[in-house]
Amino acid sequence: MSDSTLIATQNAFRRGPGGRPTRAEAERRHRALLDTAARLFITRGLDGVSLEAIAEEAGVAKRFVYARYRDKGDLFADTLRRLIQERLSFIGSYEVGPAPVDQGLQAFAEMLEVAATQPEALALYRLVITELHRFPALSSLFVDKMRLNVLGSVTRVLTTYQTRGEVHFDDPVMATELFVTLVVQGARGRALVGIPETPAEMRRRTEAAVRLFLDGYRVKVP
Structure with missing residues (x-):
């Protein structure tokens, strides 16, 4: 199986009908977001990191973050x-x-x-x-x-x-x-x-x- 086929297969398992992430994949991304936010907030402080930087380092889209949190303060509290x-x-x-x-x-x-x-x-x-x-x-x-x-x-x-x-x-x-x-x-x-x-x-x-x-x-x- 080629690398491109393998990636396509993995993505197929991670997405449900309509191309949306499955619940398990959404939970995995959310955990990755909170893990990344915790590490960055602790090492850099609240003012030292942006919501966009957290999303990028966590490997999730900004829309994924904003679908769950109004702003960085909301994410901070949940973290x-x-x-x-x-x-x-x-x-x-x-x-x-x-x-x-x-x-x-x-x-x-x-x-x-x-x-x-x-x-x-x-x-x-x-x-x-x-x-x-x-x-x-x-x-x-x-x-x-x-x-x-x-x-x-x-x-x-x-x-x-x-x-x-x-x-x-x-x-x-x-x-x-x-x-x-x-x-x-x-x-x-x-x-x-x-x-x-x-x-x-x-x-x-x-x-x-x-x-x-x-x-x-x-x-x-x-």
Whole structure:
């Protein structure tokens, strides 16, 4: 089969009646568009890339983009929504093991800290903070996703230990916010300004954060 025949055959499978892309092909193009938009927004910022440049690099027609998004701001918001969902999905599937609460929360805290300090996570955080004033809707998007995907999952973990009788709190949401603040905020802040840390230093700080949290919420044995 010649190259031209092969290409024609591939295109035939990718298009439905009337020459329009099949649903599977349209979804593939949309994923390519969002992947490309995420990479370019993170590396260049919102002002550093045009909608046309994103479309060209993603290999899709401009009309394909405009059929789905009114403007670059719309694409930006949808890209962030997808990034947040993908980067935080692992927290939602986290399962509490049989280890005691101090060991279990230590492992969980280390996982959260690593996720928050990955280069792409830091770049995403900077991007959101930078653009919030221009896109107020991003604030509710970011907060909603954080509460649903992160804080909600952390609350689920903490209440599991409460059900087991190892910790007690009257306000699960407040306990969750305190736990995340202790575990994530300091590590992310240091990473954002480029303060290096060894794995041993990170572990020592995480242990201190978990210990401080449990000092306030651990069930006291008579």
